[in-house]
Amino acid sequence: MKLSKGVWALVMALAFQPEVALSQQQRAGATEATKAANAAVLNLLPFNDRQAFEDARRGLIAPLPQEMVNTAEGKPVWNPKKFSFLDEAPAPDTVNPSLWRQSQLVQIGGLFEVTDGIYQVRNLDLANMTIIEGETGITIVDPLISAETAKAALDLYTANRGQKPIVAVIYTHSHVDHFGGVRGVVDQADVDSGKVRVYAPIGFMDHAISENVLAGNAMARRATYQFGNLLPADPQGQVSAGLGTTTSSGTVTLIAPTDTISQTGQTEIIDGLTYEFMLANGSEAPSEFIFYMPQKKVLNAAEIAAHMLHNTYTLRGARIRDPLAWSKYLNEAVARWGGDMELLYGQHQWPVWGKERAVAHLKLQRDMYRFINDETLRLANKGYNKEEIAEMVKLPEAIEQNFSARGYYGSYSHNIKGTYAFYLGWFDGNPATLNPLPRREAAKRYVEMFGGADALLAKAREYYEAGDYRWVAEVADHVVYADPGNQAAKNLVADAFEQLGYQAEAGTWRNFYLAGAQELRNGVMALPAPQTLTSDALKATSLELFFDFLGVRLDRAKVEGKSLTLNFNFPDVGETFALELSNSVLNNTRNVQLPNADATITLDRKTLDAITLKQKTMAEAIGAGEIKIVGDGTKLGELFGDLDAFDFWFNIVTPNDAAMK
Structure with a gap:
């Protein structure tokens, strides 16, 4: 048995940064029309406002080391000099000045003191890693994408703040840039022994895996476009992702949480400090929380408030997010902590200091998501379609003129279209x-x-x-x-x-x-396809999701008119499944065994994982007695022979083979 490249594919695509030699002569400069369009942006926005640059540099303790971060095998993971061309240079004609400004800001990296006892390492990956000093050690918040960058971030902290034991890890949400580097900072043994606790929002493990599985191959391929993985970093190529500079390309890992935050208002004492949690599931991620620390009067907004408009629909492809719910979470945060908080920070970009500014920022973020929701629906209810609405919407001046509400990662255009589809679907009502x-x-x-x-x-x-x-x-x-x-x-x-x-x-x-x-x-x-499956990811994949994905892979032409039934028993995890192929679909039912199945297959989950990871073949496992089959064993081979394979590098801007027939 083996899974195709859909499982964990998006995770690995985010960490895929091949070195590509591009023929430079094929790239053109900016035309006069583009120069004029970009020049107009300089007159539209308040570029003389330098507060963000002061905030992004505030509290700098140490700059990033300039050496390349590599894997143990010497593969490049992160190049801290990659975007050095940004620096303080004015925007070239080939880059929108607003995006150039944002790219300069997210390029600012190093170890920073946020406030007493709270530190961040920025621009060692797409996200920030936060280190909170407690009574006996430190708590790591969101250990980046790659184990190598997370370790480099911890090393930078340790070099400047001294060696301290890690007592806890917090995953704020279920996106890979906030958990993938965990094994670079803690060992599984320390988690198993209770030395290190791992906190995450309810549903974290399900969503960290499932969001990337059933449509994973398509999402992963599109992610190479979204993050510019194959583009050179220069003024005619990649300048940043808007959210951060880019993604690292190291070892993606995952350690399951030991502690779940299951409800808003849940309070935990972690290493002597109080954390008040508020769930924000279904906003920026399907599983997410933010937390407030009353002793420090500091709110960590995770990724629901940043210095830009985020995605309510993401171009790589994912389930559309609810902008109304998102705005309500931000409103609730203001109501809960706005009267007390003195500092706001997140897991991307830079903090906001001072109660008045922090609350104003939360309200700005709240209002831009609410505006997208309400204005899209107002115009939809007047009969306009999504393309018309995206062209018609005029932002309120207070939102338009604020750099922290500009569309550097999400855009108002594609978020509005996504919101229309969220409520009304793809069809605009016109029979044409x-x-x-x-x-x-x-x-x-x-x-x-x-x-x-x-x-x-x-x-x-x-x-x-x-x-x-x-x-x-x-x-x-x-x-x-x-x-x-x-x-x-x-x-x-x-x-x-x-x-x-x-x-x-x-x-x-x-x-x-x-x-x-x-x-x-x-x-x-x-190019070789990125490695799309890891042991950590497979362990976290439920058997139900495993079998659901087999159904996605079924080649309908091969199974036309076929029927078969298989029982699966997994003694080591105490689970059973029945698989039934009929009408060219593959159904699976948990905790059921069919009395007249073609075959009953008994194997441990660890054996299934070993076969999936190509550590052994099915034949080897059968020969070793690790798989026992009662009934017609050929049916098992027949089923897996009827599965389709997915090519990672499918065409996007030209027709695929099937479309050309």
Whole structure:
């Protein structure tokens, strides 16, 4: 048995940063239209406000070491010099000045004192690692993506604050940049012995794994676009993700929590300090909490309040988040602690000092998510569709003029469209959009109606010269889909994508546009797929989810007309499952054994894991007596022979093979 690359694929894609040599001559500079668009941004926003730069540097104890962080085998994990070109230089023509400013801010790294006894290491990964000093040792909050960067962060703290025992780890939420490096700072043995406690919100383990499984391969591939993993870091390429600079590429790990925060208002004493928790599940993550420390009058907002607009819909693909619930969590935080708190910080970017400023920041964040929710619904109730609403919405001046509410990671455009879909789904009510032709078939007809590819491209080039890059990308894309071998069409779309990327304020939009341009020009690179499965991830994958994913992988053409039933027993974990293949679907039922099953398979969960990790083959396990089969054993092989495999490097900006038939 083996799982495909869907399991844990997104986790590993976030940590995938291959060194890619890109042909530089294929990249163009900014056009006059792009220069004008970016220059206009300088007049729109208050760039003379330097408070954020003061805050981002406040409390610096030590800068980041400048040596590359590597794995034990010497593989690069984090390059602290990668974005040094940002520094204090003015924005070049090829970068939106607002995004350039944000990228400069998130580039500021090192060990910082947040307040007495609370420290952060910033820009050693996408997120921050927080270290809280207690009575006997330290508590680590969110140990980054990779074990190597987490260890480097701890080493930087220790070099400046001395060696202290780790007594607890806190995962604020279920995204990999907040737990993946845990084994770089603590050992499983210390957790098992009770020496180190691990705290997480309710549902953490389920969501840390399940969000990345069933659609994991697709999400992971798209994540390489979102984070610009294949782009060079320079003013014509990757400048940041907006949320942070980029993702590390080391060893992703996971240790299960020992303590669960199951309700708002739950209070824990951790190493002599009081933590008041508030659940925020279903906001930025499906499992998330924030916490307040009354002795220090400090609120950790995790990732529900940052210096930017976050994603209520994420471009890599995930379940749409609820902006109304998000705003209500922020409102509740103000109501609970706004009268007492003196400092606000999160697990990305920099803190906000002072009660008045901290509360104002929480309210700003609250109001921008509430605005997205309410204005989208107001206009939807007037009959407008998601594309129209995204163009119509005008931000209140107080939100528009505040850099901490700008769309550096999420954007108002794609969050509004996501909110529309959250409430009303993909269909806008117009029957013309109810059952449109598949993209490739429609493309062929568009090209024909234009009088052929040459005529369409000639007209599209006129729009390009006029600076109408959105329309060029839309219309010339029809030629790409009608004839994927037409390099002139691909080059024109790439040129349009490039200018759109240079103008984009969101780091995610920039990365998507520039990644798309790169692949249109060069094709999908022949790179190894990222390692997509780890022992920690597999251990945390429930058997039900394991079997659900087998159902996703079922090749419907191969199983047409087939039926089979299999019982599975796992004595070491006390679980049983019945699998039934019928009508080209695979159902699984927990705690059931079918009386007339084709076969009953008994094996330990640890044996299943070993086979999945390719530490042994199924035949070897059967030969060693680790798998016992009663009944027709060929049915087991038949089922696994009917599973599909997923190619990680599928096409995004050109048709996939199936679409070309």
